[in-house]
Amino acid sequence: MKAFTYQRADSAVQAAAAAVKRGAKIIAGGTNLLDLMKLQVETPSNLIDINRLPLDKIEETPDGGLRIGALVRNSDLAADQRVRQRYGILSRALLAGASAQLRNKATTGGNLLQRTRCYYFYDVTKPCNKRNPGSGCAALAGFNRIHAILGTSEHCIATHPSDMAVAMRALDAKIETVNDGGDTKIIPIAEFHRLPGRTPEIETSLRPGEIITAVTLPPPPPGVQLYRKVRDRASYAFALVSVAAIVDSTRGRIRSARLAFGGLAHKPWRSPQAEQKLVDAPADTTTFNAAASAVLEDARGFGDNDFKIPLTRRTLHSVLAEMTRT
Amino acid sequence: MDEQDSVTDLNSIEVTRRTVIETGTTALLLTTLPRAALAAGPVDDNEPSPPPVTVELRINGHPHSLTLDSRTTLLEALREHLALTGSKKGCDHGQCGACTVLIEERRINSCLTLAVMHDGQSVTTIEGLALGDNLHPVQTAFVEHDGFQCGYCTSGQICSAIGMLAESRLGMPSYVTENLAQPAAELTDTEIRERMSGNICRCAAYPNIVAAIKQAAGLPT
Numbered sequence: 001m002k003a004f005t006y007q008r009a010d011s012a013v014q015a016a017a018a019a020v021k022r023g024a025k026i027i028a029g030g031t032n033l034l035d036l037m038k039l040q041v042e043t044p045s046n047l048i049d050i051n052r053l054p055l056d057k058i059e060e061t062p063d064g065g066l067r068i069g070a071l072v073r074n075s076d077l078a079a080d081q082r083v084r085q086r087y088g089i090l091s092r093a094l095l096a097g098a099s100a101q102l103r104n105k106a107t108t109g110g111n112l113l114q115r116t117r118c119y120y121f122y123d124v125t126k127p128c129n130k131r132n133p134g135s136g137c138a139a140l141a142g143f144n145r146i147h148a149i150l151g152t153s154e155h156c157i158a159t160h161p162s163d164m165a166v167a168m169r170a171l172d173a174k175i176e177t178v179n180d181g182g183d184t185k186i187i188p189i190a191e192f193h194r195l196p197g198r199t200p201e202i203e204t205s206l207r208p209g210e211i212i213t214a215v216t217l218p219p220p221p222p223g224v225q226l227y228r229k230v231r232d233r234a235s236y237a238f239a240l241v242s243v244a245a246i247v248d249s250t251r252g253r254i255r256s257a258r259l260a261f262g263g264l265a266h267k268p269w270r271s272p273q274a275e276q277k278l279v280d281a282p283a284d285t286t287t288f289n290a291a292a293s294a295v296l297e298d299a300r301g302f303g304d305n306d307f308k309i310p311l312t313r314r315t316l317h318s319v320l321a322e323m324t325r326t
Numbered sequence: 327m328d329e330q331d332s333v334t335d336l337n338s339i340e341v342t343r344r345t346v347i348e349t350g351t352t353a354l355l356l357t358t359l360p361r362a363a364l365a366a367g368p369v370d371d372n373e374p375s376p377p378p379v380t381v382e383l384r385i386n387g388h389p390h391s392l393t394l395d396s397r398t399t400l401l402e403a404l405r406e407h408l409a410l411t412g413s414k415k416g417c418d419h420g421q422c423g424a425c426t427v428l429i430e431e432r433r434i435n436s437c438l439t440l441a442v443m444h445d446g447q448s449v450t451t452i453e454g455l456a457l458g459d460n461l462h463p464v465q466t467a468f469v470e471h472d473g474f475q476c477g478y479c480t481s482g483q484i485c486s487a488i489g490m491l492a493e494s495r496l497g498m499p500s501y502v503t504e505n506l507a508q509p510a511a512e513l514t515d516t517e518i519r520e521r522m523s524g525n526i527c528r529c530a531a532y533p534n535i536v537a538a539i540k541q542a543a544g545l546p547t
Binding site: 079084101235236 | 373374375376377379395396397399418419420423426432433434435438439440442443486489490493496497498499500501503506507519520521522523524525
């Protein structure tokens, strides 16, 4: 681990002011950052510890939603009765991620900012445009079983590893931030994470020195919620494919649906085209297949991950069938 | 370093550990440990050390004041600075659970957190569970059910199990909890296995670990 100076922030604005400086990095749970620092993938020269800031509350909002402080731990968010009763998809997605020890430490804001688990991003001896811009992408012609099939570029085929963020994408969460000047901003989650394009090293729309203070959830949309994660082992593994679905249906007919996907892209993936195929449609195989085809229209495999295309189709089919069973 | 130097270094560590165990102080350790042991991970000797940090920890009920390289993980503070070697370094990346300890009674991976981040907090390790010669009920259950083979993961398994039972008592759900709306899930074998998935046992003592946890939870085994 490279040497760094350590400081504890007294306020979010003070943390943002310290974070704007070159080489500075915010630390919250640290479960991803310290792992990357040990491997020298991340080499901050100054760590700003925000764990003592009062950002650990979950509050009701006037419109019937919830406001989740950036430092609420994943385990506390998953166990909150309001989340369990109204946003079951979020609770389930959180509990699908990592281990209990990690969830006790990992925070809401940090989870959104997780880095990819691409093997080549982690291996500092290999080219990686995300870690070392311009060096190339070793995953394109390498072992790419866990990599993206949607929204990729010739510069990067990494996936976003979070389960939580996939559920938040389905719930249309909003991310609250503050910068070093004290200005606050609200970023819809759809605009928060970026596709790799030519700059895979820029993963979110956060500006330097801008830090997450909270995530707000609008009131839950009508319908049932389901999070399905497909992975190599039954627990404690990243998703190959995950689906967060909210489906409003009655007597075999779907009124509306929201579909978000994990494990497929550089960001939690939402498919408006697929959702459109489900509006006012019969809950049958033809409809489910049309929705899957819409999600996968532009999908492209890179060899080892070709299987994700049929796996996504089957997982979505299974999820929709289960949710509309009469 | 020549052979004579390494012998001297090893001796100094040996003497220091014994001294700490006898006196319960940490000052000697800090002055005699090789520099490499003060940092968490590879040290680049060409770089100047960062300014040291001080941290107050309450470990197994006893206050400790430590002056550390800021890079020191909680696990390394316990093992290398306080000679509490019960918590194990397995993967050092939060994947195996051998380093599990309780911070303010919640289980975490001590390898993936910096000691300085826990200033003022209480830490419970495997060394702090027994009351004199009386083992903690989870320790007793692991012995009675043979919940280990080589033993390397055991201290992490036991600390994790204690944290898990507390989470269960608080009604916290798991991924396999069928009904999230119910206040508390029954600790079935499936629930225990899911909740303990952050602790790997390469001897695969899992059936006996589950049995031990059920006994400690007061369930039929």
